[in-house]
Amino acid sequence: MDKKQELTDYIQEDKSSEKTMLPKEKFDPNRMLMLARDKSDKGREELTLAISEVFQEELADSEKKLASEIIINLIRQAETNLKQALSEKLAVSDHLPLELALTIAHEDIDVARPVLQHSELLSDVDLIYIINSKDKDYWDAIAKRTKVTSLVSDVLVGKDDAGVMNTLVNNIRAQLSKSSMRTITKKSIKFSELQEPLLKRPEMDPDIATDLYICASEKLRSEIVAKFPIDLEVVDKALEEIVQDLINSNHGRHEVTDDMKELAIRFYEREEITPHLLINTLRRGQLSFFLALFSRWVEVDSELVYKMLQKDGGKPLAVVCKFKKVIKPEFASIFLLSRAIRMGDQNVDVDELSNAIKCFDELSFGDARDIIYSWQRKPDLL
Numbered sequence: 001m002d003k004k005q006e007l008t009d010y011i012q013e014d015k016s017s018e019k020t021m022l023p024k025e026k027f028d029p030n031r032m033l034m035l036a037r038d039k040s041d042k043g044r045e046e047l048t049l050a051i052s053e054v055f056q057e058e059l060a061d062s063e064k065k066l067a068s069e070i071i072i073n074l075i076r077q078a079e080t081n082l083k084q085a086l087s088e089k090l091a092v093s094d095h096l097p098l099e100l101a102l103t104i105a106h107e108d109i110d111v112a113r114p115v116l117q118h119s120e121l122l123s124d125v126d127l128i129y130i131i132n133s134k135d136k137d138y139w140d141a142i143a144k145r146t147k148v149t150s151l152v153s154d155v156l157v158g159k160d161d162a163g164v165m166n167t168l169v170n171n172i173r174a175q176l177s178k179s180s181m182r183t184i185t186k187k188s189i190k191f192s193e194l195q196e197p198l199l200k201r202p203e204m205d206p207d208i209a210t211d212l213y214i215c216a217s218e219k220l221r222s223e224i225v226a227k228f229p230i231d232l233e234v235v236d237k238a239l240e241e242i243v244q245d246l247i248n249s250n251h252g253r254h255e256v257t258d259d260m261k262e263l264a265i266r267f268y269e270r271e272e273i274t275p276h277l278l279i280n281t282l283r284r285g286q287l288s289f290f291l292a293l294f295s296r297w298v299e300v301d302s303e304l305v306y307k308m309l310q311k312d313g314g315k316p317l318a319v320v321c322k323f324k325k326v327i328k329p330e331f332a333s334i335f336l337l338s339r340a341i342r343m344g345d346q347n348v349d350v351d352e353l354s355n356a357i358k359c360f361d362e363l364s365f366g367d368a369r370d371i372i373y374s375w376q377r378k379p380d381l382l
Contacts (some may be wrong), residue, residue: 001351002325018054025187060154065097068099068100069099070218071100072099072100072103075100075103075104075107076103078106080110080111082112083104083107084110084111084114087104087107087111087112087113087114087115087164087217088114089215090104090115090118090119091104091114091115091117091119092118094117096121096122098121099186101115101119101121101122102122102126102213105119105122105126105130107128109134109137109138109141112138112141113141116130116138116145116181117141117142117144117145118145118146120147124149124151124152127142127152128151128152128155130142130327131152131155131156131159132155136159136161136163136164139156139159139161139164140163140164140234142156142166143156143164143167143168143171143174144167144171145171145174146173147174148171148173148174148175149175150169150175150176150180153174153175153176153177153180154177154179154180156168157176157180157183157184158183160187161304162187162190162191164196165184165187165194166191166193166194166197167343168184169184169197169198169201170197170199172200172202175203176201176203177203178203178205178207178208181198181201181204181208182201182208182211184198185198185211185215186211186215186242186245186246186259186315187209188212188215189215189259189262189263189266190258190259190262192215192217193215193240195215195220196220198212199212199220199224199227201222204227204228205228206228206229207238209224209227209230210228210230210231210234210235210238211238211242212224212237213225213230213235213268214235214239214242214263214266215242215263216266217266217269217270217271218269221270226342236280240284240286242258242263243263243281243284243289244284244286246259246260246263246288246289247286247288247289255288256288256289256291256292256295256302257288257308259273260288260289261292261296261302263289263292263298264289264292264293264295265296266298267293267296268297273293273296273297273322275326275327275330275333275334276326276330277293278290278293278294278297278334279330279333279337281293281332282334282337282338282340283337285340287340287341290338290341291305291306291341292335294320295356297324298300298323298372299326300375300376300379301379304375304379306341308320309338309341310341312354313352313355314335314352314353314356314359315356315359317331317334317335317356317358318335318356318360318363319332319363319371319372320368320372321334321360322360322363322364322365322367322368323365323368323369323371324370325365328360328361329356331356331357331360332353332356332357333352335356336353
């Protein structure tokens, strides 16, 4: 029987015969066994201290391996509160064997957390494996590490979890790539709590600041402008790209996502939903975002907007535009460009356009207002 097996048997079976072992001052299995059997608080404390002391000085490779395997066996049999105490003690050890660190890192999160957050032994490869094999509690612990490389950050951001992104973006020592910064900025459309810490990141540059400017509240916009020059032409181009990314992530041109709705709310709160914006959105072919903007503008569901645009003659659209005090040329542009939402039909009959304009002319603001209010109360009336 080899030395490792003898020592393992000694721990597991409590044999009393003499064994070859590590020098007593470094590692004493007999004492470990005695402490492991002591269920008192004092015994637990002494066992935790004894195990943590094993790796406070450098051991020979063979000694380290043997000690590690025996302690792993003890940890696997220990109760949760003891595992937690050991994890906290061992997480900051410079001489902890990697196998032992990985064993703890794969335990339940309450045990694994100290090692995940503090152990410098875990490489990027180790961390990425844990991220891909565990749930968001493990991701969040890794996002809190003193050092998080951009490689690990990219994998964490790729999990698309707002809470983990929030932890990561608030960890000023974590490194974030430009692509991750852009991804988090788009996520901030729906989760606005990400925006302020994003602006404070050292990786923030004018390009990402422009994207953030589109998504931000009026108050935060002032802070962005104070830090970065914002070109309105660049803003328009950035908006086009952001919206196109949202559309590309969907399967249908007309599907209005939660992100689009949230972005439309930001525009509405800033009083930026205008006929000009609606017309430009249609010209870019971003029909789903047009529906999100238009429904927020009129304060009706996007499905109702889609329904009113399907109506022949353009009367519902004329009602909305009259109510919103849109001028006739803008109404005509919106009417013509929105026909693409009607089963992709780009062509407009001359008579249909003429009738739509006639309807627009004949409507009074008061009549349009009453009709809109009735739709808001009872959508089935459309």
